[in-house]
Amino acid sequence: MISNLHIGFDARHLTSKVLRGMDRYTVGLVSELVNQGVQVTLFHRACEPLNLAHIKNLRCNIVGLKDYSGLHWEQIVLPLALLKGKFDLFHAPAERGVPLFAPCPVVFTIHSVTGNSYYNLVQSGLLPGCVSDYLGYDFNPSSYSFWNHLFRLQLFRANYIITPSDFCRSEVIRFLNVHSSRVITTHLAAHQQFEKPARPENERDTLLKSLGIKKPYLLYVGGYEPHKNVAGLLETFAIVKKTRSDLMLVIAGSKFIPKSLKQKALALNLNANDVLFLVDVTDELTDLYDSAELFVTLSWRETFCLPALEAMKRGVPVIGSQWGAFSEVAGDAGQVINPNDYTGAANTILQMLKPEKRMFLSDLAYQQAQKFNWKKTGKETLNIYKILRGKCRQ
Template sequence: MKIAIDARIINTSTGRYIDRLLEYLQQIDTDNEYVVLLRADDFDRWQPTNPNFTKAVADYPPYTFREQIQFAWLLYRLQPDLVHFTGPQQPLLYFGKKTTSILDLTLVNFVNKRQEGPLKNFYKHTIKPLVFKVLVRRVIRSSDQLITITNFVRQQVVSSYKADPQKVTTTYLAGEPPSTKITPIPKLKGKKFILYVGNAFPYKNLGALIDAFAVAKLKDYQLVLAGKPDFFYGELAEYVQQRDISSVYFAGFVSDEELAWLYQNAELYVFPSLSEGFGLPGLEAMSYGLPVASSTATCLPEVYGDAAVYFDPEDINEMAKVIKTTLADKKLLAKLKTAGPKRAGQFNWKRTAEQTLKVYQQALKSE
């Protein structure tokens, strides 16, 4: 069978899912023929290791007319038996067999607002979210099989979009193994700090984390926020400055080696998010033995289980209390340091690939 995999978002924040899925599919499947569809900028970055895997340029930006018309035409010319769309961004004019991954529904419920011109604001904050909601509904109804990455998202798809439960399969993701290559961040050497890693979109709830840190009054601790500088991180920096909140350190973009050092040297990882599809950063923190304090929102308790402590992300005082009491409880910290790596070890990418291959087989058998 010929299977096309849409890897156009392999170089985005959710691209690791695609990259690892391709890596392990190449290890376990020597029977099917695969065509991996890539943007032009990514074409030379990804190289197949299995002779059954080839690649093709699909340089069509998501949510554009080019995607709807030209991408559909490319797929018809390739004539795959099945297409795996790794997100809802796909041509509605393609009517062949398909499997779609729904990684999360955060963007259905949250809009990452930033102030621009009135027309841009209207398009981005009103029109685009509406189009996205309609697209997600159409995609869920038209896919032969659906893949979600937690049971929480699976339940959302089934209950909110009336998807047939028999057509929706959960394939958990996995964290990366701890790195032995580290690069210290000079400004943080010898200091105690709690850590957050990721982007600063509003649903990540970092403003509440900063407030909770201030309320907790953690003497001798810093709050370290690591993520690529952007509009939203800029807003947070202004917020900290205006309220004169001390000991908040914006690390900006960090290399893999610096990230490993942060995980190894932080006292606590805090994940205050209001919505997630999986929550990989917390799981990776656990793999380093770093204790995790997490929001109770959406899928996070499902992924972290008993290996984390939890707080209501909309209650700043509760968040502050959980952070402060956890740091003060040596027995609890020791328990979390032991439980974290065990929990992280329960997830692996090979199993993700094996489960995905079974979904492909189910989709190919469907009428």
């Protein structure tokens, strides 16, 4: 326990309808910090209330600050609030929000340098085409914009930068030219909902039926953005179906279902009985993992892949890209594939569906998942806070 440590957090992103990666990171970390005796205040814009469902059990202070714009809130209103409240430290956990004139030390969490990473993959020839094919927009690291410049200034202002994986840490150091001594990895962990015991199978089956899911099925959880390569997953599944016609593919994405993906499925002769697209699944997600045969993602590269960890927490074998942090998270419990090789990925899926193989990997997956927990992440983050507080008192 550490007494009298008061930390402010930028919590503006917790207005979302459902928790995604950065949201789950913030909620999980704050909850554990409070458990370890830290006083936490979540700051947000007064005109954008936080989603009460996300913060109701956090036992921390919630402060809405009035402003004229998001930039005014971040760079003028927030630092004044930190000064007035005599905060020991400020943490920007969601890739934005570093007040350049903060009156206290600042920790900045960067979850991914997606644009830089895909620019490099295309330039190196690992991915064909152009960057916009994968991001949905053009990206060039040498181009100038006000927001890119502001981000660079925030990088410079932060005392320490936290990343969710060693892979992400290496990319931040390499692509953003940040000195390695300022970048520290603290791994993510699964949300507490994935700690609960599985519901009886008959209750899960009732839920699955209401959603239009038939067993056995493969499961993908994540975004629908182009770089998640859901189109490639559909192509892979079409190959798998030639051998396992009984299988269904359940895709649990967020925000909205791109029309192009539905068209892709139809072009592959995959109908509504073969593929189910879902949006913003929340409480039901645990049941979806518990009844799945495998978790599969063909996302080109992930800087953590939290859904894979969630699946492993439920004892579900996982398959993911050989690029990125998937293997760092999954360890020997995960099967890596070349996300460019759909036939190879399909063969890996078919091998893992064999009962003896699946049972073996299920046990490994659960054991691997136990290595990631919020208590450990909270302790590692708290150590960073202590270092900064110690420097301020010298």
